[in-house]
Amino acid sequence: MTARVLPVNWCTGVMDAAELEWIAWTTPITTSFGAALATSDLGGRTVACRQHITADTICILTPFVEAGVRVRLAPCNPDSTDDRAAAHLASIGVEVRARAGMSADELDESLAWLVSEPADALCDMGGDLIAAAAAAGHRPAGALEATTTGLHRLRGLAIPFPVLDWNGIALKELIHNRHHVGVETWPAFTAITGLALYGREVVVVGYGPVGQGVADSARDLGAVVTVVDLDPVRLVQARHAGCRVAEMTAALRTASVIVTATGFDGVLGERQLSQVAEGAILVNVGHSDREIDVAWLDRHPSTRVRRHLERYELDGRRVYLLNRGSLVNLAAGLGIGAPQLFDPFAAIMLLGLDAILSGQTADLPNGVQRYPHPLEARVARALATGSA
Structure with missing residues (x-):
């Protein structure tokens, strides 16, 4: 069309x-x-x-x-x-x-x-x-x-x-980025997946104001939150907020939910996506719908599980993508x-x-x-x- x-x-x-x-x-x-x-x-x-x-x-x-x-x-x-x-x-x-x-x-x-x-x-x-x-x-x-x-x-x-x-x-910066995106992200996640965050290992990639709000909300909902960021000052800030910090490769291997919040394209590319754990759920809240390399994912067998949720088969591992890599808090039709x-x-x-x-x-x-x-x-x- x-x-x-x-x-x-x-x-x-x-x-x-x-x-x-x-x-x-x-x-x-x-x-x-x-x-x-x-x-x-x-x-x-x-x-x-x-x-x-x-x-x-x-x-x-x-x-x-x-x-x-x-x-x-x-x-x-x-x-x-x-x-x-x-x-x-x-x-x-x-x-x-x-x-x-x-x-x-x-x-x-x-x-x-x-x-x-x-x-x-x-x-x-x-x-x-x-x-x-x-x-x-x-x-x-x-x-x-x-x-x-x-x-x-x-x-x-x-x-x-x-x-x-x-x-x-x-x-x-202080209101919308820091608080509102986080407030809307997890209700959207639950509406799409039917899952709660209790006990889940959530990795937030990018700890600017948006990432901070997303991490805070996830922790409040019972998740164990790990932060990945290139800025060591932000890592110190994350530790003070009660989050764990880790290097990207180590964080991806154990995460059940991975959220990108950087504003840059290609944050999760082929190398990173090849390292994610079985059953990992990929979420983006940054403006770019290319923070996660969806084009690379699309080269692999996929199944539409439900609205805004796709499963990919990556060398024997199942990986799930929400809202085609677009901002999950603005996924159309959720009513949230x-x-x-x-x-x-x-x-x-x-x-x-x-x-x-x-x-x-x-x-x-x-x-x-x-x-x-x-x-x-x-x-x-x-x-x-x-x-x-």
Whole structure:
């Protein structure tokens, strides 16, 4: 199936008024800022977005449509798209090329479609849209980037427009990265596998803020947690948090669950995957769906055990992969997502795009820049006080 602009009601169950009201109620910060933005006159502008398409995406993009912006949307990940959210956005006029479970070719086609026309602002998760737009010679007024993976990919590139890095702001690092991913990872794991963590040996590869939250949550649920990281300071930090530490090879040989949380591609490649224990379950919570070398796994006999769960036969060992190596906390269709947790960060995206479109970032130099602190402070104040 070729990626395409979705027609209205392309799938059953497009969201009704009551469900939309509930989404708005659970995202009060974004909804409040969005109501003010919707009264603006931004006609004639175009925004191109490559991001996870979930319920909170509705709260981010609807105000721009109401303000007259042409919005074009494609997914940054083949396995996190909520089809009903995508269908609703298409029904209000967003140009959408997305569906759950898109193939790699379809994902590439959707990116090429986004880059086929210039835009005034870009909203990216993973850096691919920004890099492709720069390579195509486009000169938007600015862009947003949300992920460690994206910043890695943009490093060293000559980007001829400002890119607002909101991955590195304190609010995201201290709240979402450090806590929210961990809170959502293990319910997703259990929903997919039917397994609890009690007594299981869990290895967390990468002990940045995301890995820290994942490790804490696993330990709270009864797992024995081992941390692998190249930074010795982080290993000391992990020890102080009650985790064991180990070198990669030793950790993989005994782990029953292995979680990658680095933001880099190829963390578990052929050499590492050849060392994992019988029955090991592979999970990724980093943005890149290539932290685990799924292409190498796919060269081996495999069986789809249940939704989001595949078994591979590796030289007589059974190894299990969750959600095709994509972020397990955003696996589509599990019903565990919590838009409330992402509410302040949806607001960060909304205010950042508004700032770009309204000329507030016109004086920024080209390349990656820190997301404006006054905008972060507005969201943080709303989060702290409960009033936007």
